[in-house]
Amino acid sequence: MVRRICGRPSWLFTVALIVSLIAAVPAFAQSTGMLKGIVNDDKGQPVPDARVIIEMNGGTGRKFETKSNKKGEYIQIGLASGSYKVTAEKEKLGSAPVTVSIRANTTQEAHLMLAMASASAAKEVQAKNAAITKTFDEGVQLSNGGQHEQAIAKFNEAVAIIPTCYNCYNNIAFSYTALKDYAKAEEAYKKSIEVKADDAAAYVGLAGIYFNTGKAADAKPLVEKAVTLDPNNPDAHYIYGMTLVATDAAKAKAEFEAFVKLAPTAPNAAIAQSLITELAKQIK
Numbered sequence: 001m002v003r004r005i006c007g008r009p010s011w012l013f014t015v016a017l018i019v020s021l022i023a024a025v026p027a028f029a030q031s032t033g034m035l036k037g038i039v040n041d042d043k044g045q046p047v048p049d050a051r052v053i054i055e056m057n058g059g060t061g062r063k064f065e066t067k068s069n070k071k072g073e074y075i076q077i078g079l080a081s082g083s084y085k086v087t088a089e090k091e092k093l094g095s096a097p098v099t100v101s102i103r104a105n106t107t108q109e110a111h112l113m114l115a116m117a118s119a120s121a122a123k124e125v126q127a128k129n130a131a132i133t134k135t136f137d138e139g140v141q142l143s144n145g146g147q148h149e150q151a152i153a154k155f156n157e158a159v160a161i162i163p164t165c166y167n168c169y170n171n172i173a174f175s176y177t178a179l180k181d182y183a184k185a186e187e188a189y190k191k192s193i194e195v196k197a198d199d200a201a202a203y204v205g206l207a208g209i210y211f212n213t214g215k216a217a218d219a220k221p222l223v224e225k226a227v228t229l230d231p232n233n234p235d236a237h238y239i240y241g242m243t244l245v246a247t248d249a250a251k252a253k254a255e256f257e258a259f260v261k262l263a264p265t266a267p268n269a270a271i272a273q274s275l276i277t278e279l280a281k282q283i284k
Contacts, residue, residue: 035054035100036108038071039073057137060082064079084101098111101171105233108201135155137167156173166196200226209238214248223240223243233262234262253283
């Protein structure tokens with residue numbers, strides 16, 4: 001006997017859910033990412049009107065500039081996937097460069113400190129950043145080319161230079177996920193969270209692994225936290241919605257609506273829209 005909900009056979013909803021499960025891991029190739037952060041001085045005070053320069057590594061010539069607001073905050077949208085060097089400057093002060101990896105439909109953070117550094121200290125920082133930037137870029141190129149085992153080796157080289165490179169761990173996990181080695185991907189995402197507990201991207205990546213390996217209950221608290229940390233992360237809303245479909249139709253619908261609003265051209269947008277339509281029928 002087929003149970004009916006609101007006069008419609010429940011199997012119709014099941015079909016829509018199964019289709020969405022197939023595409024549960026968000027795709028990253030058809031949109032852009034966002035970068036945000038805070039510019040502080042060496043006493044931890046926010047620096048307004050600092051010039052923030054965001055340069056794509058690899059000799060592409062892509063360069064973006066923005067300014068910090070009264071709270072020292074800055075934001076830059078429309079960044080293509082890739083590795084970027086981020087610096088800030090104001091008057092005679094400058095920051096050490098920070099390397100970040102941008103992936104589509106995600107938000108990364110880079111916090112910068114302006115200070116008057118000595119020549120020797122500045123040289124040392126520049127040398128270390130040059131080394132990790134080169135290694136990191138090589139890893140990104142290998143990953144983009146589908147050479148994930150070699151990419152993992154490069155990102156591990158970068159970690160050896162700077163053990164707190166949480167973006168390195170995120171990229172290691174991304175490549176292990178592509179290789180379907182979910183245990184090692186899980187380990188890498190957990191290490192990223194250990195290094196930077198407020199990185200929403202790591203929570204989303206880990207939740208995606210759990211959801212697609214049948215551990216939706218474990219995925220739910222991770223994406224709840226990711227949505228809190230970064231309400232503008234579309235993948236967090238998408239996976240959160242997936243974890244709620246069977247238990248809270250209204251909340252799931254709201255999460256899918258947030259996803260579509262943030263990433264209307266993302267690969268999973270059509271699936272999310274279909275689920276919004278079906279969930280609306282269940283709520284009536």
